Amino acid sequence: MEEVREFLVLEDEEGDRLDVYLSSQLGDMSRSYIQRIIKDKKVKVNNKEEKAKYLVKEEDKVVIEIPKPKILEVTPQDIPIDIVYEDNDVLIINKQQDMVVHPAPGNYENTLVNAILYHCKDKLSSINGIIRPGIVHRIDKDTSGLLMIAKNNNAHNSLAEQLKDHSITREYEFICHGVVKDDKITVNKPIGRNPKDRLKMAVVKDGKNAVTHFEVVRRYENFTHMRARLETGRTHQIRVHALSINHPLLGDPIYGPKNIKFKLNGQTLHAKKIGFIHPTTKKYIEFDSELPDYFQDIISKLK
Structure with a gap:
């Protein structure tokens, strides 16, 4: 079952883009994920479908249907990884060359995601879905080096915002x-x-x-x-x-x-x-x- 959330736009929230408004109301979801939900026609304003750029007005009734999380198809694997730093929020990995970061259809094994699923268990952000848990950014298979992993959604949103602002x-x-x-x-x-x-x-x-x-x-x-x-x-x-x-x-x-x-x-x-x-x-x-x-x-x- 999808989770249905309803919001009433207040006076000081008027003029915000629909995706911005919803991301401020749903603090554990990224704006890009909310944009996908809007694109999938799971958001209505006053019983009418609107685009992400719609500017909300005072007393608009916004209803969002949040998809039920899919069962993770990617299997944790005990693959050695070079951990540079770890705390409750972030994990810094030094990725070896020739290692794929996240699975793709038809290739669900031996990736960095399989390794961090084994290492972190359920302590990974869910923002990027079932294939890329915790992955805030990526580097190519044949590129080696440092990669940030988010262990919860708040950390993911913070790091993603810094990437967007070019401050990292x-x-x-x-x-x-x-x-x-x-x-x-x-x-x-x-x-x-x-x-x-x-x-x-x-x-x-x-x-x-x-x-x-x-x-x-x-x-x-x-x-x-x-x-x-x-x-x-x-x-x-x-x-x-x-x-x-x-x-x-x-x-x-x-x-x-x-x-x-x-x-x-x-x-x-x-x-x-x-x-x-x-x-x-x-x-x-x-x-x-x-x-x-x-x-x-x-x-x-x-x-």
Whole structure:
């Protein structure tokens, strides 16, 4: 059975968007989840379906049907994970390369989600549904490094809001083809689906705003060790922006050269640093990780 909740809009709440109003009333649900419920026609204002952008008026009667949580189809698995930090709200994982973050239809095993379900039991946020419990953001299968996991819905909402505000510190290190001339480069180019290949992302005029700050760590013959700080978080952002300045990532199977002299399992990209305001203490905390063995092996060969 779906849970039905009713609200009456007060004078000081008039003028809010419908999705904003409902997210303020239902504090344990994200705005994106509420938008999905509205899109599924499970919300009515004065017995009439309205869109998320509808501006509520005083004495509007808002009724929302909250879907019953689905039974989790993903099985907890005792898979070793590198835990950098853990408390009652957040879990910081140092993900190894070649590990998928969350399951997809047809692939429900051996992912990071299977591992954290085993480790955290039922202490994970439910905002992103049955496939991605606790997952606030993701990194690609072949990208290693730090990842935030939310252990309850309040923590999830706090971290998601910080991601939206671009206030979370996210620094990556990678090795790219070619010798980068400038010590620092900021790339501000919108990213969207590649119109010629829907499996790829690309710099496109009607894409979403994307900003990456690049900095040279060390130059080698034909390659450069780089640092990237994300201002936004688009799919494949660093990989696409690096390609846009003609310095694709070493080992990138989608955007890089096919013939390389190193044996790699994917792009040489590591999420090295992450920092954010803690959901409960409201204090800024930051975590740094060592470059993984595969990355250091490449550096030693380049030297």
